[in-house]
Amino acid sequence: MLIFRQLFDPTSSTYTYLLGDKRGGEAIMIDPVFEQVRRDAALVVELGLRLTWTLETHVHADHVTGAWLLKQRIGSRTALACDSGAADADRYLVHGDKIAFGRRYVSVRATPGHTGGCLTYVLDDESMAFTGDCILIRGCGRTDFQQGNPGALYRSVHNQILTLPDGCLLYPAHDYRGLTVTSVGEERRFSPRLGGDIGEDDFTGYMNNLGLPHPKQIDVAVPANLRCGRPDDEAAALAEPTWAPLRYSFAGIWEVQALWLEEHAREVQVIDVRQPEEFTGPLGHISNATLIPLGELAGRTGELSHERPIVAVCRAGGRSAQATVILQKAGFKDVANLAGGMLRWRAEGCAVDGGEALPRTVEADSYVI
Ligand SMILES: N[C@@H](CCC(=O)N[C@@H](CS)C(=O)NCC(=O)O)C(=O)O
Numbered sequence: 001m002l003i004f005r006q007l008f009d010p011t012s013s014t015y016t017y018l019l020g021d022k023r024g025g026e027a028i029m030i031d032p033v034f035e036q037v038r039r040d041a042a043l044v045v046e047l048g049l050r051l052t053w054t055l056e057t058h059v060h061a062d063h064v065t066g067a068w069l070l071k072q073r074i075g076s077r078t079a080l081a082c083d084s085g086a087a088d089a090d091r092y093l094v095h096g097d098k099i100a101f102g103r104r105y106v107s108v109r110a111t112p113g114h115t116g117g118c119l120t121y122v123l124d125d126e127s128m129a130f131t132g133d134c135i136l137i138r139g140c141g142r143t144d145f146q147q148g149n150p151g152a153l154y155r156s157v158h159n160q161i162l163t164l165p166d167g168c169l170l171y172p173a174h175d176y177r178g179l180t181v182t183s184v185g186e187e188r189r190f191s192p193r194l195g196g197d198i199g200e201d202d203f204t205g206y207m208n209n210l211g212l213p214h215p216k217q218i219d220v221a222v223p224a225n226l227r228c229g230r231p232d233d234e235a236a237a238l239a240e241p242t243w244a245p246l247r248y249s250f251a252g253i254w255e256v257q258a259l260w261l262e263e264h265a266r267e268v269q270v271i272d273v274r275q276p277e278e279f280t281g282p283l284g285h286i287s288n289a290t291l292i293p294l295g296e297l298a299g300r301t302g303e304l305s306h307e308r309p310i311v312a313v314c315r316a317g318g319r320s321a322q323a324t325v326i327l328q329k330a331g332f333k334d335v336a337n338l339a340g341g342m343l344r345w346r347a348e349g350c351a352v353d354g355g356e357a358l359p360r361t362v363e364a365d366s367y368v369i
């Protein structure tokens, strides 16, 4: 079974795509974004997948690729077009290549025009294609830098993409209006630049008069992407919180486990964000915890020290996850959520002040947020 996820980077309006084969668990990722690597790596792990390749549709001008960072974090290998001019990739792709993940694969089509080294990746059954900036939804990538060429783009679209089946879904590298997907049939009929009877000269005239400002990040993004996103300061990019063995969830929350917290409770500030009656109720509370109900937290951050990490706690881990977001916004750097909250704390037999003997076994999977 195919696992498919469309991910979005709001800063650059970039789409990243994860394609996995459930059987065997291999996956590929198309156009990862550097700043989203923690999120995307967490998703891969949570879905039980093993990322084998990151694929670039082109050398991006508006964001830095996450390819190098994903390789360091979860061992994926990097691939992009032979014609991209980029260094340091594990594989250089040409038209007709296939990249397998489990029993599935994508095939490579050379679709130059937006840049000299643009590729489109077509899923084995031609139900989906990942067009990069060759086709955008009712549009296309600009052609005014990085060996851009309107005639080449026109031919790429007509010979390599609009020749796919009408129902083939097209997933672009960007959308600036909130649209997520289009299809070959739709673009043939409705693209104001490339659809209907528009000819190559009409299209070239259109593209040569776009008058767009250069992407804000171009001077940083292009040199970084020409080495697959490897930064100057590699150690800084790989830095992880060191005060505890934290896990980063796809929901965007740093989590700490109950058994670690029980051993290290004195080294951190434990903030219990439940209501007072829960704090003194049957589940009890962690012995050095300070009670600050979630609704009061934003107004009481002055009571907390910036010198020691903070672990937020609640009944099941939902409200305390929100507490970590509030604390980070208030400028606290070392903040984590107690995974599973007091329910898991008790289920794992950790000590509490107050509280009652548990009336029944707390099922490991019965945590209600
Ligand atoms: N405002 C954006 C511009 C991004 C941009 O120019 N995107 C390229 C793709 S890399 C493009 O082709 N855009 C087409 C368009 O904006 O119509 C930024 O500064 O990053």
Ligand SMILES: [Fe+2]
Binding pocket: 058, 059, 060, 061, 062, 114, 133, 141
């Ligand atoms: Fe682009």
